[in-house]
Amino acid sequence: xxxLNENSSINPVGVVLGTQEATPLDFWVAVLPxxxxxxxxxxxxxxxxxxxxxxxxxxxxxxxxRRSYEGIDFETDSFLASRGDMPVTESYAAHVQVTxxxxxxxxxxxxxxxxxxxxxxxxxxxxxxxxxDQKTPAGKMQNGSPxxxxxxxxDGNKGAHINISGLSGVATKTxxxxxxxxxxxxSGVLGSRAPNTKALIFNVKGEDLFFLDKFNSKQDETxxxxxxxxxxxxxxxxxxxxxxSPKRNGGVPxxxxxxxxxxxxxxYIWSLKEVCRKRLLKFLMSGNDIQKSNLPFLLSNIExxxxxxxxxxxxxxxxxHLITDRYGESGKTKISNxxxxxEFLEDKLLGIGRPGEDDEGNPDARWLARNAPATxxxxxxxxxxxxxxxxxxxxxxxEDEQFERYKLAPLAPGHCLTxxxxxxxxSIAKMFVVGVTLQEIFQEKEKSGQGAxxxxxxxxxxxxxxxxxYSPIKDLLVDIAERGRSLGIILIGAQQTASEVERxxxxxxxxxxxxxxxxxxxxxxEYNFLTGTCRQRAQxxxxxxxxxxxxxxxxxxxxxxxxxxYATRSKEVxxxxxxxEELAADLDRV
Amino acid sequence: MSxxxxxxxxxDPWGEGYGTPVSFExxxxxxxxxxxxxxxxxxxxxxITPISESRNPDRLVFIDGRRRIxxxxxxxxxxxxxxxxxxxxxxxxxxxxxxxTNAANYNAIEIQRVLSFSGDFKGEPSQNALIxxxxxxxxxxxxxxxxxxxxxxxxxQASKAQIQALMRRSETxxxxxxxxxxxxxxxxxxxxxxxxxxxxxxxxxxxxLRKQYLTGEKSSLLWNLKPGERTPIxxxxxxxxxxxxSWYIRSGTNDIxxxxxxFHGLHGIIRLEMNVSGTPLEEAKRIADISTTLIPRFAxxxxxxxxxxxxxxxxGALEKELGRRMGDSKLIQRYINNFLQSG
Numbered sequence: 001x002x003x004l005n006e007n008s009s010i011n012p013v014g015v016v017l018g019t020q021e022a023t024p025l026d027f028w029v030a031v032l033p034x035x036x037x038x039x040x041x042x043x044x045x046x047x048x049x050x051x052x053x054x055x056x057x058x059x060x061x062x063x064x065x066r067r068s069y070e071g072i073d074f075e076t077d078s079f080l081a082s083r084g085d086m087p088v089t090e091s092y093a094a095h096v097q098v099t100x101x102x103x104x105x106x107x108x109x110x111x112x113x114x115x116x117x118x119x120x121x122x123x124x125x126x127x128x129x130x131x132x133d134q135k136t137p138a139g140k141m142q143n144g145s146p147x148x149x150x151x152x153x154x155d156g157n158k159g160a161h162i163n164i165s166g167l168s169g170v171a172t173k174t175x176x177x178x179x180x181x182x183x184x185x186x187s188g189v190l191g192s193r194a195p196n197t198k199a200l201i202f203n204v205k206g207e208d209l210f211f212l213d214k215f216n217s218k219q220d221e222t223x224x225x226x227x228x229x230x231x232x233x234x235x236x237x238x239x240x241x242x243x244x245s246p247k248r249n250g251g252v253p254x255x256x257x258x259x260x261x262x263x264x265x266x267x268y269i270w271s272l273k274e275v276c277r278k279r280l281l282k283f284l285m286s287g288n289d290i291q292k293s294n295l296p297f298l299l300s301n302i303e304x305x306x307x308x309x310x311x312x313x314x315x316x317x318x319x320x321h322l323i324t325d326r327y328g329e330s331g332k333t334k335i336s337n338x339x340x341x342x343e344f345l346e347d348k349l350l351g352i353g354r355p356g357e358d359d360e361g362n363p364d365a366r367w368l369a370r371n372a373p374a375t376x377x378x379x380x381x382x383x384x385x386x387x388x389x390x391x392x393x394x395x396x397x398x399e400d401e402q403f404e405r406y407k408l409a410p411l412a413p414g415h416c417l418t419x420x421x422x423x424x425x426x427s428i429a430k431m432f433v434v435g436v437t438l439q440e441i442f443q444e445k446e447k448s449g450q451g452a453x454x455x456x457x458x459x460x461x462x463x464x465x466x467x468x469x470y471s472p473i474k475d476l477l478v479d480i481a482e483r484g485r486s487l488g489i490i491l492i493g494a495q496q497t498a499s500e501v502e503r504x505x506x507x508x509x510x511x512x513x514x515x516x517x518x519x520x521x522x523x524x525x526e527y528n529f530l531t532g533t534c535r536q537r538a539q540x541x542x543x544x545x546x547x548x549x550x551x552x553x554x555x556x557x558x559x560x561x562x563x564x565x566y567a568t569r570s571k572e573v574x575x576x577x578x579x580x581e582e583l584a585a586d587l588d589r590v
Numbered sequence: 591m592s593x594x595x596x597x598x599x600x601x602d603p604w605g606e607g608y609g610t611p612v613s614f615e616x617x618x619x620x621x622x623x624x625x626x627x628x629x630x631x632x633x634x635x636x637x638i639t640p641i642s643e644s645r646n647p648d649r650l651v652f653i654d655g656r657r658r659i660x661x662x663x664x665x666x667x668x669x670x671x672x673x674x675x676x677x678x679x680x681x682x683x684x685x686x687x688x689x690x691t692n693a694a695n696y697n698a699i700e701i702q703r704v705l706s707f708s709g710d711f712k713g714e715p716s717q718n719a720l721i722x723x724x725x726x727x728x729x730x731x732x733x734x735x736x737x738x739x740x741x742x743x744x745x746x747q748a749s750k751a752q753i754q755a756l757m758r759r760s761e762t763x764x765x766x767x768x769x770x771x772x773x774x775x776x777x778x779x780x781x782x783x784x785x786x787x788x789x790x791x792x793x794x795x796x797x798x799l800r801k802q803y804l805t806g807e808k809s810s811l812l813w814n815l816k817p818g819e820r821t822p823i824x825x826x827x828x829x830x831x832x833x834x835x836s837w838y839i840r841s842g843t844n845d846i847x848x849x850x851x852x853f854h855g856l857h858g859i860i861r862l863e864m865n866v867s868g869t870p871l872e873e874a875k876r877i878a879d880i881s882t883t884l885i886p887r888f889a890x891x892x893x894x895x896x897x898x899x900x901x902x903x904x905x906g907a908l909e910k911e912l913g914r915r916m917g918d919s920k921l922i923q924r925y926i927n928n929f930l931q932s933g
Contacts, residue, residue, distance in 0.1 A: 071910055074894055085888060086903050087684045087694040087911070 018111030059126030060096035063532035137230035139559030159510030160485035166515025196452035211567035217574035226562035236566035241415035268408035271320030272396035283435035321396035336396035349376035389426035481508035640879035649777035655681035672709030675749035680912035706739035790868030797900035
């Protein structure tokens with residue numbers, strides 16, 4: 001129990017209003033003259049129990065404030081009052097959402113009781129920060145104090161996952177996700193797990209995230225002060241692993257980036273053999289009609305057969321291609337790229353190149369497995385369409401050690417942050433990269449059990465786990481949302497509209513964050529945690545301002561997070577003095 | 591129909607609720623043959639429209655009071671009936687700054703709670719009554735006993751009359767103290783109601799025409815007075831300290847007047863008065879001229895106040911504020927009842 005007596009030297013800001021009902025859950029405060037109460041201010045009230053059995057402290061957050069002339073009957077009396085012809089009294093009142101009662105005696109506070117601004121210790125009690133054993137800074141509150149998230153509700157100990165909603169461009173979802181990662185990596189909450197904790201970010205727009213290891217040039221002292229306040233180091237991300245999709249060329253893969261091309265950037269590719277072995281073809285199938293047809297059945301049969309093929313004795317070699325029996329019109333026996341794989345499947349499913357009776361194709365019954373030719377056609381058509389997008393990602397013309405080097409492996413040692421660029425990929429290829437990567441992480445974590453957590457930052461969740469319709473990743477994401485907690489896979493998901501994302505994915509997130517929302521979206525039930533006026537306010541949020549909601553704190557908190565110390569686009573990259581010197585030295589030699 | 595037209599009966603918009611307050615000011619009313627001299631201003635008896643608009647005072651102070659009988663008492667001594675009352679009186683002022691947009695504010699609001707008794711009661715009531723308030727508050731309401739509110743003859747009306755008189759005295763005292771504080775800045779004190787004698791430098795604002803000072807022909811001027819006009823100044827009383835300057839104006843505006851509203855021809859007529867001692871005629875003329883525009887400026891609107899336009903806006907607000915500070919009459923009645931039962 002805190003001793004609020006230190007408050008006795010401080011003036012109260014108001015008293016509990018007597019004209020509106022005060023309840024244990026919310027009450028109104030009449031603000032004293034020359035005092036100020038704003039939205040988001042935290043207040044405290046101490047009352048004596050009417051039966052004399054001790055004192056009770058209430059803590060709460062202001063969620064509405066209003067001023068009005070009282071005692072006037074007509075709206076136009078306001079003119080008289082402002083002209084100075086009519087004396088009026090002004091009422092300034094604030095509505096308080098109670099966050100905590102200590103001890104937990106649910107009495108209403110007494111009308112007329114003094115209300116104080118909560119400071120330092122009381123603030124921490126009021127917002128439950130005092131009970132968080134592991135807390136990580138979430139930003140700065142309106143009153144200038146740091147706000148914290150309980151890490152036990154992020155890392156799976158008590159709950160897991162963070163979900164961020166907000167309009168594109170103004171809600172700064174990705175920036176906040178990055179800030180949270182920076183906070184988690186540097187606040188000390190990871191303890192001994194820190195060296196093995198990983199993060200994977202899918203970069204979905206521009207090449208903005210390929211400069212996280214550089215200082216940001218746009219800095220001023222207030223930013224540094226904000227970092228100091230939050231006790232976070234003012235520095236860029238360390239140990240970054242930047243991976244981009246390859247250029248569409250044969251031979252040695254080069255990363256397809258325009259703004260950065262140093263040795264830190266590596267492309268990622270998959271071997272054809274691996275795709276077949278691990279049954280990854282399904283990640284090339286998406287769309288609402290898939291589940292309504294026989295495609296999934298046919299697809300799983302083919303995946304099974306391809307997997308067997310990839311594992312048979314002819315394919316023991318160290319290269320990405322597959323050795324098969326003769327297929328196609330030219331009678332090839334080697335599948336060394338994606339289009340040849342499609343050709344092979346065409347041969348097996350439609351029998352093209354093996355004329356049967358009546359010039360009809362002569363499909364292989366083992367592959368077609370009693371499916372209608374139309375289903376097979378549909379599958380081939382889809383694979384061909386996918387081939388245009390993934391032929392440079394799935395290759396059979398390299399050796400295993402190259403595939404090993406270009407493997408997108410966010411859990412590999414040596415890096416803590418992996419940025420995977422998918423922004424230059426088509427939608428089928430995006431789905432494939434995200435799906436395959438998530439599945440690999442999932443399988444690996446299932447094997448190794450929960451050690452240090454991995455954080456996966458994925459924007460546009462509504463695309464990967466839509467509420468309506470099917471996507472091969474949806475089941476995976478639901479799985480991660482439901483079981484990831486126990487495996488140490490933490491999803492930091494973001495989307496413009498939570499209402500369009502699969503309910504279980506959003507619902508499993510212990511931490512909910514909201515930036516600026518569209519008015520219609522803000523009214524949806526997915527945002528019911530935005531109490532009081534917060535829904536309205538979500539439509540007016542500035543960049544860098546967020547509402548955060550966590551299980552222990554019964555009210556959303558409005559926070560600002562500081563402008564990043566790391567560059568989030570090429571324009572922001574600060575000159576590195578070490579590099580400058582090196583350049584100068586080179587010039588001297590010349 | 592002709593009877594109505596012949597007599598020009600019109601509705602009295604003040605209505606029943608505000609029924610012209612019963613006159614308790616016996617000291618004033620006993621003086622039945624006041625002398626009225628309409629020639630003091632030295633011009634003919636015709637309406638005057640002030641030519642130059644004189645500057646408004648920088649500060650106006652409106653003074654008003656309210657009284658409420660919280661509870662009437664009936665007692666018994668042997669076979670004699672005794673009467674008494676618990677009363678609450680509020681007086682206060684509103685400061686207004688007509689030449690600036692400074693906010694109007696309440697000033698010197700004072701609430702008194704008093705006891706009054708009449709009849710052949712036993713002994714002397716000597717104690718104030720402390721009415722305890724119930725659960726949830728440690729406070730109590732104290733009613734004080736004023737010697738002036740004791741009367742030995744049983745009279746059911748006495749308490750009301752005495753409390754009313756006490757209120758008038760409190761208003762006068764407040765006006766007097768504010769008048770004594772008058773600083774250099776140009777200001778005017780307006781007391782809602784008749785002036786008591788000896789109250790100098792204060793403008794009395796009489797909105798209920800209880801006495802007809804002008805008779806016959808002279809009074810026809812009142813029926814035709816327009817907003818912005820006034821009658822010439824006349825004196826009321828005898829050549830001694832009770833002599834008053836007085837004049838009539840019509841309050842309201844050109845849009846809102848008795849003709850548009852269809853009220854009787856004396857609707858909106860107000861009599862103003864000032865003490866002759868302390869105010870030379872020239873000063874009285876100046877104030878009379880100012881009053882023709884100043885009073886209509888603060889006139890209330892019929893939608894807001896049934897007593898429009900006579901009841902002034904600041905005074906209306908002050909009445910409300912006084913009522914608020916007098917407390918809730920039902921609650922107070924209940925407390926008093928508990929107090930009498932338990933006592």
